[in-house]
Amino acid sequence: MKKKSFTMLLTALLTFSAMLSGCGNSNNEAAADPTTAPATGENTTKAAETEAPSEKPTEIKIMLPLNTTETPPDTIKAEVEKLTNTKLTYQFFPADTYEEKLNSSFATGSLPQVTYLKNQTTFIQMKEAIKDGQFWEIGPLLSEFPNLNKLKPEILNNTKVDGKLYSLYIGRPLARQGIIYRKDWADKLGLQPPANTDELLAMAKAFTEQDPDGNGKKDTTGIVDRNELTYGAFKTVSSWFGTPNTWGEVDGKLAPEFTFQQYTDTMDFFKKIREGGYMNQDFAATSKTDAVNMFTSGKAGLYIGGSMQDIDTLNKDLIKNFPDAVLDTHSMVADKDGKFAQWMIPGYNNVVLFPKTSVKDEAELKKILTFFDKMMTPEVANLMYWGIEGTHYTVEDGKAKPTDDKELIEREVKGYKDSVIGEAETNGMYLSLNVLPGRIHAEELVLENVKVGVPDPTAALDSTTYTEKGVELQQIITDATYKYIYGQIDKAGFDKEVETWKSRGGAQIIEEYNAVYKK
Amino acid sequence: MQEATAQPGSSPDLEPRVYKTSSELKKRLWRNKLLYVMLIPGVLYFLVFKYIPMYGMIIAFQDYKPYQGITGSDWVGMKHFSRLFTEPDFLNILMNTLILFGMNILIYFPIPIILALMLNEMRGNLFKRLFQTLFYLPHFMSWVIVVSISFVMVTMDGGIINELLAYFGFEKINFLLAPGWFRPMYILQVIWREAGWGTIIYLASIAAIDPGLYEAARMDGAGRLRQVWHITLPAIRGVIITLFILKIGSVLDLGFEHVYLLLNSMNREVAEIIDTYVYTAGLRQGQFSYSTAIGFFKSIVGLIMVVSVNKVSKKMGEEGVY
Numbered sequence: 001m002k003k004k005s006f007t008m009l010l011t012a013l014l015t016f017s018a019m020l021s022g023c024g025n026s027n028n029e030a031a032a033d034p035t036t037a038p039a040t041g042e043n044t045t046k047a048a049e050t051e052a053p054s055e056k057p058t059e060i061k062i063m064l065p066l067n068t069t070e071t072p073p074d075t076i077k078a079e080v081e082k083l084t085n086t087k088l089t090y091q092f093f094p095a096d097t098y099e100e101k102l103n104s105s106f107a108t109g110s111l112p113q114v115t116y117l118k119n120q121t122t123f124i125q126m127k128e129a130i131k132d133g134q135f136w137e138i139g140p141l142l143s144e145f146p147n148l149n150k151l152k153p154e155i156l157n158n159t160k161v162d163g164k165l166y167s168l169y170i171g172r173p174l175a176r177q178g179i180i181y182r183k184d185w186a187d188k189l190g191l192q193p194p195a196n197t198d199e200l201l202a203m204a205k206a207f208t209e210q211d212p213d214g215n216g217k218k219d220t221t222g223i224v225d226r227n228e229l230t231y232g233a234f235k236t237v238s239s240w241f242g243t244p245n246t247w248g249e250v251d252g253k254l255a256p257e258f259t260f261q262q263y264t265d266t267m268d269f270f271k272k273i274r275e276g277g278y279m280n281q282d283f284a285a286t287s288k289t290d291a292v293n294m295f296t297s298g299k300a301g302l303y304i305g306g307s308m309q310d311i312d313t314l315n316k317d318l319i320k321n322f323p324d325a326v327l328d329t330h331s332m333v334a335d336k337d338g339k340f341a342q343w344m345i346p347g348y349n350n351v352v353l354f355p356k357t358s359v360k361d362e363a364e365l366k367k368i369l370t371f372f373d374k375m376m377t378p379e380v381a382n383l384m385y386w387g388i389e390g391t392h393y394t395v396e397d398g399k400a401k402p403t404d405d406k407e408l409i410e411r412e413v414k415g416y417k418d419s420v421i422g423e424a425e426t427n428g429m430y431l432s433l434n435v436l437p438g439r440i441h442a443e444e445l446v447l448e449n450v451k452v453g454v455p456d457p458t459a460a461l462d463s464t465t466y467t468e469k470g471v472e473l474q475q476i477i478t479d480a481t482y483k484y485i486y487g488q489i490d491k492a493g494f495d496k497e498v499e500t501w502k503s504r505g506g507a508q509i510i511e512e513y514n515a516v517y518k519k
Numbered sequence: 520m521q522e523a524t525a526q527p528g529s530s531p532d533l534e535p536r537v538y539k540t541s542s543e544l545k546k547r548l549w550r551n552k553l554l555y556v557m558l559i560p561g562v563l564y565f566l567v568f569k570y571i572p573m574y575g576m577i578i579a580f581q582d583y584k585p586y587q588g589i590t591g592s593d594w595v596g597m598k599h600f601s602r603l604f605t606e607p608d609f610l611n612i613l614m615n616t617l618i619l620f621g622m623n624i625l626i627y628f629p630i631p632i633i634l635a636l637m638l639n640e641m642r643g644n645l646f647k648r649l650f651q652t653l654f655y656l657p658h659f660m661s662w663v664i665v666v667s668i669s670f671v672m673v674t675m676d677g678g679i680i681n682e683l684l685a686y687f688g689f690e691k692i693n694f695l696l697a698p699g700w701f702r703p704m705y706i707l708q709v710i711w712r713e714a715g716w717g718t719i720i721y722l723a724s725i726a727a728i729d730p731g732l733y734e735a736a737r738m739d740g741a742g743r744l745r746q747v748w749h750i751t752l753p754a755i756r757g758v759i760i761t762l763f764i765l766k767i768g769s770v771l772d773l774g775f776e777h778v779y780l781l782l783n784s785m786n787r788e789v790a791e792i793i794d795t796y797v798y799t800a801g802l803r804q805g806q807f808s809y810s811t812a813i814g815f816f817k818s819i820v821g822l823i824m825v826v827s828v829n830k831v832s833k834k835m836g837e838e839g840v841y
Contacts, residue, residue, distance in 0.1 A: 282696060
């Protein structure tokens, strides 16, 4: 008897749970990802299916990283919707944690129709999935859209996967790296901007030892750097030493940059600077925020890496503390043979992909591309990049001059600014009107940099092992580089780490890159 | 948790009743219908957020490709687990995790108890409240802020602690990069942020002690320390053991954020723990199956620990968590 009633109870429970899971399933689409913004997924697809060729606005869901603290209001969005005849749903996620958001949405199959990645690294990580056919190929369709067709072929080429184009790119100048330095300090000490790496060292030394801020205390330092080899000072200085950009050619074969003598020279350079106390001693543990704070609080005189265009924001915060401070930019630093070089990014900052899970058919894809085609008209591009004329910017000499209310731009425009496809040359938007002399100088240097630019030969190449393990393996080299600079290992120790890198998959990466490089 | 149903009778009310006919059961179900309705949200919560997601664990045995889904991905058996166990750094990472966990248990765990006892002995309600609030406020700061504050204090470039060391003629210490300083920094930050918060439950259970007991003890001439030792501590023993068992369950789960923020190229050999490894090797490269396998491993270790510690505590005559 006891058994029977127990079975009954069990049956009741089972029925109950079956009912529950039934409910669960029907709601799956909406409930799959509770963290995304209001789910309009069902509406969107329905609209796309039933839409008559009338002027009903296309509904598009867009996911993108947000580089400010607040989600922007709909001011700009409303205008864009009017101009492009769309109904847009933006899902902004903080850039700091965007990779995780991207991966988890991807894993649960809940990426929206338009998915912005975060940077080149996330793009490389996504390559495996792209090859798997999880995103729409857009290459063959591009010629149907007059504005999208203007995108630069050489940069599109850098974003191809297995020779096919899946993405639109957000353009960036090819080589924005250089030095931002305290011109007022240099003038006071009678120093010229460094013409070669020796003079760079001398400047860092002088900024540390000769009391450039004149307060009688030895409380300044030369270079401020952070825990980042690529976008910090290391890679930029390394390219001045003549190190190839990520990969270089030896006897017709590709080899990773850290196997080159110039890479070691750069490590020695930083070792000397750190040991002399000419840079922040904790740079291996310093975040970007802390590094920027050191610079804007007048403790350091040289900020290398990142982008020379950052001078605007650095200047803004620095003159709050030191009204007399003057900043300038500089980038042409020669190696010991007097040669100039500058590493280049592949010309894009980020790309946008169209997942097959949410874009159901080619007709829907074309509708979305129509939106992007309109985004590449000067009218829409200006709106998204600069904001509303008269409110967020004014036009002077055919250039955009942002309003002084930086907070307003930060709040209302910045979120959309980072999503504009192409660059001013292709989408026809206004160039910026610069007033800060250092910034004007930076714009000239960006063009100069390209003339001596060194591209990454693997930018358009694929290596399965790299996609799978590259990030993890790179960690070995990054750690070894810091340890060398801090004097914990010597050259032999560094070479040993390189061997570890090779044995754990690096050798395969070399092989795979060379196999496709020859073609 | 199956243990709970396998060992009925710990409390007579919970003993399953036997019904002669199914109609009697129906009647009873109907009579208590409101109770069952109240059960629904709880059951739903566990089903939707705890049990259904477990289904996803099977990707640990697959080469999971999101587009193909769980049904379409290839089965690979224990491949990801063997990759984890043969990883050259695995032993080191596991050791780092266990050492940090051991420090949590040995150094951090007693502190909230001691703090709670001390707070309880304080005279004057106002002061008591003030101190209690001061102690648990840090809990509301994120790890980013806690780590940034320590960075500013201990950096070699003008951090106050190093400046003081230099002023008194000592060598500056590279707290942030020296592998030897990672663990002390870690545990100090944990204590600073969490100790006050941890006292809340202990204080609540101390408040529930019958004041008559203290009165009687005082009559018998017991001093304050005696009272603490013979009344307060035994009274909260059950709570201490429960919290201890729960803590043991999170043995490999130290909280990713805190360690990740402290981690850098120079202290990786002592600072890389399972959680940070999952992040670099698994999530940042989109290796979902591998990450899930590691998560699976962590949960199993946690389960084993909880079950065994619970067994031990029951053997010793304590209540346990179930």
